[in-house]
Amino acid sequence: MTAGRRRARVRRGIEFLWMTAPAVIAILLFVEVPFLMSVMYSFTKWNGLDKAAKFIGLANYKELLATDPAFGSAMIFTLVFTVLTVITINVIALLLAVILDMKIRGKNVLRAAFYVPNIISLIVIGYVWRFIFSRGFDSLGSLTRMGIFQLSWLGDTHLVFFSVVLVSVWQSIGFYMVIYIAGLQTVPRELLEASVIDGTSPVGRFFRITLPLIMPSVTVAVFYSLSNALKTFDVIFSLTFGGPGTATTSIALDIYKTAFSDNRFGYGTAKSVVLFLLILVVTVTQLNTFKRREVQA
Amino acid sequence: MRRPRGAPAISLLMAVLALVYIYPLILVAINSLKTFAQIMENVMAFPFQLRWENFANAFTLMRYPNLFLNTLVVTCMGTAGVVLLASTAGFKLSRTRTRVSWFVFLLCVAPMMIPFHSFMIALVKVAKTMHLTNSIWGLGVVYWGLGVPLSLFMYHGFAKTVPAELDDCAAIDGARPLRAFFQVIFPLLQPVTVSVIVINAMWMWNDFLLPLLILGGAKKSQTLQLAAYNFFGLYKIEWQNAMAGVLLTITPAIVFYLILQRHIIKGMVAGAVKG
Amino acid sequence: MKRYLLAAAFIVLCAALVAGQGKTLKVFWYSPELTDQYNDMAKAYQAETGNTLDITVNQPDYRTLMSAKINSGDIPDVFMSSAYSDNVTYKDYVYDLTDADFMKQLEPSALAGVTVNGRITGYPFLVQSHSFIYNKKIFADAGIKTLPRTLGEYEAVAKKLQARGIQPFATGYKEWWVLPQTAWQVLAPAAGAYGGFAGMVDKLNSGALTFKNIKGMSTVFDVLDLIKKYGGPKPMESDFNDQCSLLATGKAAIIHQGNWAEDTIRKTTPDIDIGYLRGAVAGTANEAGIMYDSNQTIRVYKDGQVELALSWLKWLTTSEYGKAWVPDKIKQMSPIKGSKSPAAQLAQATAAMLAAKVPSYPWFYQMFPAGTEQGLGIIIQGYCAGQTNRQQALDALDAAYTKIVNASK
Numbered sequence: 015m016t017a018g019r020r021r022a023r024v025r026r027g028i029e030f031l032w033m034t035a036p037a038v039i040a041i042l043l044f045v046e047v048p049f050l051m052s053v054m055y056s057f058t059k060w061n062g063l064d065k066a067a068k069f070i071g072l073a074n075y076k077e078l079l080a081t082d083p084a085f086g087s088a089m090i091f092t093l094v095f096t097v098l099t100v101i102t103i104n105v106i107a108l109l110l111a112v113i114l115d116m117k118i119r120g121k122n123v124l125r126a127a128f129y130v131p132n133i134i135s136l137i138v139i140g141y142v143w144r145f146i147f148s149r150g151f152d153s154l155g156s157l158t159r160m161g162i163f164q165l166s167w168l169g170d171t172h173l174v175f176f177s178v179v180l181v182s183v184w185q186s187i188g189f190y191m192v193i194y195i196a197g198l199q200t201v202p203r204e205l206l207e208a209s210v211i212d213g214t215s216p217v218g219r220f221f222r223i224t225l226p227l228i229m230p231s232v233t234v235a236v237f238y239s240l241s242n243a244l245k246t247f248d249v250i251f252s253l254t255f256g257g258p259g260t261a262t263t264s265i266a267l268d269i270y271k272t273a274f275s276d277n278r279f280g281y282g283t284a285k286s287v288v289l290f291l292l293i294l295v296v297t298v299t300q301l302n303t304f305k306r307r308e309v310q311a
Numbered sequence: 312m313r314r315p316r317g318a319p320a321i322s323l324l325m326a327v328l329a330l331v332y333i334y335p336l337i338l339v340a341i342n343s344l345k346t347f348a349q350i351m352e353n354v355m356a357f358p359f360q361l362r363w364e365n366f367a368n369a370f371t372l373m374r375y376p377n378l379f380l381n382t383l384v385v386t387c388m389g390t391a392g393v394v395l396l397a398s399t400a401g402f403k404l405s406r407t408r409t410r411v412s413w414f415v416f417l418l419c420v421a422p423m424m425i426p427f428h429s430f431m432i433a434l435v436k437v438a439k440t441m442h443l444t445n446s447i448w449g450l451g452v453v454y455w456g457l458g459v460p461l462s463l464f465m466y467h468g469f470a471k472t473v474p475a476e477l478d479d480c481a482a483i484d485g486a487r488p489l490r491a492f493f494q495v496i497f498p499l500l501q502p503v504t505v506s507v508i509v510i511n512a513m514w515m516w517n518d519f520l521l522p523l524l525i526l527g528g529a530k531k532s533q534t535l536q537l538a539a540y541n542f543f544g545l546y547k548i549e550w551q552n553a554m555a556g557v558l559l560t561i562t563p564a565i566v567f568y569l570i571l572q573r574h575i576i577k578g579m580v581a582g583a584v585k586g
Numbered sequence: 587m588k589r590y591l592l593a594a595a596f597i598v599l600c601a602a603l604v605a606g607q608g609k610t611l612k613v614f615w616y617s618p619e620l621t622d623q624y625n626d627m628a629k630a631y632q633a634e635t636g637n638t639l640d641i642t643v644n645q646p647d648y649r650t651l652m653s654a655k656i657n658s659g660d661i662p663d664v665f666m667s668s669a670y671s672d673n674v675t676y677k678d679y680v681y682d683l684t685d686a687d688f689m690k691q692l693e694p695s696a697l698a699g700v701t702v703n704g705r706i707t708g709y710p711f712l713v714q715s716h717s718f719i720y721n722k723k724i725f726a727d728a729g730i731k732t733l734p735r736t737l738g739e740y741e742a743v744a745k746k747l748q749a750r751g752i753q754p755f756a757t758g759y760k761e762w763w764v765l766p767q768t769a770w771q772v773l774a775p776a777a778g779a780y781g782g783f784a785g786m787v788d789k790l791n792s793g794a795l796t797f798k799n800i801k802g803m804s805t806v807f808d809v810l811d812l813i814k815k816y817g818g819p820k821p822m823e824s825d826f827n828d829q830c831s832l833l834a835t836g837k838a839a840i841i842h843q844g845n846w847a848e849d850t851i852r853k854t855t856p857d858i859d860i861g862y863l864r865g866a867v868a869g870t871a872n873e874a875g876i877m878y879d880s881n882q883t884i885r886v887y888k889d890g891q892v893e894l895a896l897s898w899l900k901w902l903t904t905s906e907y908g909k910a911w912v913p914d915k916i917k918q919m920s921p922i923k924g925s926k927s928p929a930a931q932l933a934q935a936t937a938a939m940l941a942a943k944v945p946s947y948p949w950f951y952q953m954f955p956a957g958t959e960q961g962l963g964i965i966i967q968g969y970c971a972g973q974t975n976r977q978q979a980l981d982a983l984d985a986a987y988t989k990i991v992n993a994s995k
Contacts, residue, residue: 026407029403030403030407030412033399033400033402033403033492034399034400034403034404034415036395036396036399036400037396037397037399037400037401037419037459037463038400038415038418038419040392040396040455040456040459041418041419041422041456041459041460042418042456043437043441043456044434044437044438044453044455044456044457045421045422045425045430045434045456045457045460046418046421046422046425047433047437048430048431048433048434048436048437049425049429049430049433051430051433051436051437052429052430052432052433062432113321113325114325116318116321117318118318118319118321118322118325119318119319119322120322120326122569122572122573123569124322124325124326124329125572126565126568126569126572127329127330127332127333128329128332129513129568130333130336130561130565131332131333131335131336132513133513133516133517133561133564133565134335134336134339134517134557134561135517135519135536135539135540135557135560136519137540137543138339138553138554138557139335141548142335142338142339143335145338145354146334146335146338149353149354149355150354150355153355184332189510192506192509192510193465193506193510195506196465196469196502196503196505196506197469199502200469200472200502230468230469230471230472231465231468231469233468234461234464234465234468237420237423237464238423238461238464241423241424245424245426245427247426247428266426266428269426269428269429270428273428282429283429286425286426286428286429287429289426289429290424290425290426290429293424293425294421294424297423297424298417301420308468308471
């Protein structure tokens with residue numbers, strides 16, 4: 015290698031370093047180091063308050079894998095919930111983004127309307143939706159006489175799953191719509207106009223031109239919605255608190271209850287390590303698959 | 312782009328859907344104008360008299376002007392930091408196609424896989440050691456670490472829409488790399504930047520748990536969301552103030568969002584390639 | 587230049603004077619519905635002593651925040667918790683109040699819950715009661731003259747109310763914490779067979795006794811079933827607000843709650859007439875009673891500003907304002923000896939019932955190991971929702987209880 019090329023490589027290396035270092039440092043410091051610190055506790059018996067934690071090796075993990083039916087059902091709930099919400103959210107958000115990207119009147123206000131649920135505090139969402147499901151549906155039921163409103167959408171252990179999915183999706187769509195709208199801006203106008211001239215149908219245009227070009231946003235959105243769904247906590251916490259009983263307890267809620275109300279912080283942390291590994295496997299797989307489909311401009 | 316056929320019909324349909332969609336928010340608005348007793352009686356009823364005093368009460372109880380400023384500082388600091396850190400790192404990682412780069416990329420997006428509750432206590436410890444707790448500036452700094460992963464991911468993906476030739480153009484022009492990036496590349500990432508700003512600003516403005524942990528719930532340094540939260544107790548909820556408080560908190564956010572939305576401009580990249 | 591230096595020195599001097607003039611106690615409490623009363627008390631304290639109370643209030647995330655504060659070394663000088671099993675939760679941080687002289691001004695019954703091995707670990711804040719609250723007017727209108735005391739009598743009353751188109755109960759079953767207070771009351775007289783409350787809890791802890799074997803658990807389930815049966819069309823969706831609003835607006839006749847609910851109820855309907863029913867128990871009609879205890883406890887951090895905290899507590903217990911604070915401002919019952927009864931209907935009903943020798947039981951379920959309250963409550967909620975049958979629920983209660991006992995060893 016010539017000296018010039020070596021210098022260029024060194025220069026590129028240094029550039030890489032200072033351009034990425036600040037972000038990496040911030041992430042390490044505020045997320046990954048704390049997480050590793052917490053992982054230490056997963057090998058202890060600790061209530062989160064005592065000054066001393068008792069080291070117990072892998073006992074927490076053994077208990078988790080062998081004798082914790084609650085964690086098992088939380089896992090099943092979370093996986094089913096994830097599949098349902100990720101598909102629903104991404105399909106609807108993309109559809110909305112496409113529609114609200116067209117030249118129609120009032121699209122800014124419309125975008126805001128669909129986005130707002132994402133910024134209302136979860137506590138309020140919980141209360142308002144609880145109200146809608148019980149009293150609101152009661153009124154709708156007596157008005158329309160439709161049996162669907164007389165069912166107990168938050169009280170029945172089978173129906174409550176769908177209520178939680180509904181509110182989750184309702185609350186998130188606006189967010190992913192923003193990501194997809196950003197992606198749609200990067201589709202070069204000429205390509206689209208050329209295809210119109212070619213006589214391609216709008217649907218064909220979408221699948222052959224738009225979708226491949228916005229794969230980066232699809233990757234981000236699916237990745238994020240996937241990990242969020244696996245981590246789902248806030249909506250369930252405020253809507254049902256995992257109830258009735260444990261009907262809607264997700265893994266993250268189970269972890270929270272274990273750590274902060276059962277007073278088993280060490281055990282709770284072991285559960286979060288397992289959750290992290292689950293998310294890691296699922297999302298890295300997704301990432302690798304999707305990244306391959308991204309197209310360079 | 313021509314207006315699609317049937318645009319007015321689509322507009323109307325979407326408007327109706329949007330109204331149904333934000334019905335819960337409409338409920339909040341209706342109830343912010345009722346008295347406590349009226350709310351307990353029937354949440355869905357329209358108020359007879361509009362009780363604007365709920366807003367006045369919430370405004371004073373929340374110490375709105377002070378906390379508005381606090382929340383603004385946190386949000387601006389946090390968002391600016393995230394945009395800066397995420398854009399530079401995300402872009403560079405995307406352009407560098409090495410195994411090291413891919414590994415660093417994974418390291419940067421890994422936080423998105425970690426449930427917040429599992430490390431939040433340790434985070435408070437770290438923040439305390441760095442003297443970032445009980446301070447709104449400190450809170451802004453902590454947000455950098457939490458907000459960068461998603462934003463970096465977005466910049467990483469969108470970097471592909473900026474043709475590689477431009478990197479070399481900027482370099483050839485003799486500009487220093489930092490300048491080259493911010494003057495040439497960054498403007499082209501505008502749609503992403505706007506979205507990143509929207510996502511982070513909205514999140515930080517309305518966030519609750521992290522401010523609670525870092526600021527410790529102390530009265531003197533609070534954010535709007537924390538103050539609004541004070542209306543919700545276990546045994547008694549000051550509904551009328553709570554609803555008013557919620558609206559007071561999210562209105563600036565909505566306004567900000569509407570303003571930003573106008574800045575998403577289509578097809579900037581195409582122009583840059585031609586020019 | 588000299589002018590600026592002088593001005594700066596003057597400011598520093600003033601600041602020093604002001605700062606030296608009063609110390610600040612860091613307080614972290616829950617019950618945000620009492621925030622106004624907390625602030626009022628802080629103002630009065632400052633006026634009398636010049637010291638400030640910096641009170642932070644939070645409920646839903648209290649435990650999480652305490653964890654964060656303790657782990658980052660930011661521990662408040664004064665905090666709050668339940669009594670009984672929570673006495674040991676914060677064992678590394680709590681100051682022993684046994685030798686503080688003002689503690690003698692508190693009722694022994696209130697101190698019982700915070701005493702461990704003869705040492706007093708906290709300061710009882712409120713004395714509260716809970717049982718079935720009923721709307722007197724609805725009962726009168728329905729012609730119900732004898733108040734129910736047994737399961738059968740409750741069922742009869744419920745049938746009568748239902749026939750008149752009134753929802754007999756607002757269950758509150760959506761809240762996990764309503765289930766324990768409703769369920770465990772039924773078991774109160776049954777403890778006698780196991781050596782009293784402490785004895786029963788000891789036996790449960792050692793495994794000598796299980797929920798499966800406790801005589802009376804079937805009555806617990808019976809009562810829960812009854813409330814659900816007559817609890818309206820969507821019993822599992824009823825939360826605290828639902829209970830209060832339905833009772834206040836006359837749409838439901840009975841709720842299981844405590845005197846803390848009166849404020850919310852009365853804010854909706856100021857002139858409502860409410861009282862307590864003696865809760866049905868696994869025992870005779872005469873054993874039906876109410877639950878009465880001091881559970882909410884103020885605790886002092888042993889490595890904080892202890893002197894200041896003690897002097898404040900002394901003021902709270904002995905000053906005119908302090909003694910009147912709980913009955914007059916908070917309108918609940920005070921643990922201080924000789925304190926008057928607050929102008930609150932349920933508190934007065936409690937006093938009247940105590941005077942009439944109606945059985946009043948301590949909140950013995952707080953003696954279950956720290957961390958079980960929510961877990962057991964959720965299992966009971968699962969039973970009510972039909973997730974489990976009685977046998978499965980009992981098994982789950984035992985499994986959860988054992989796990990926590992083992993975890994705390």
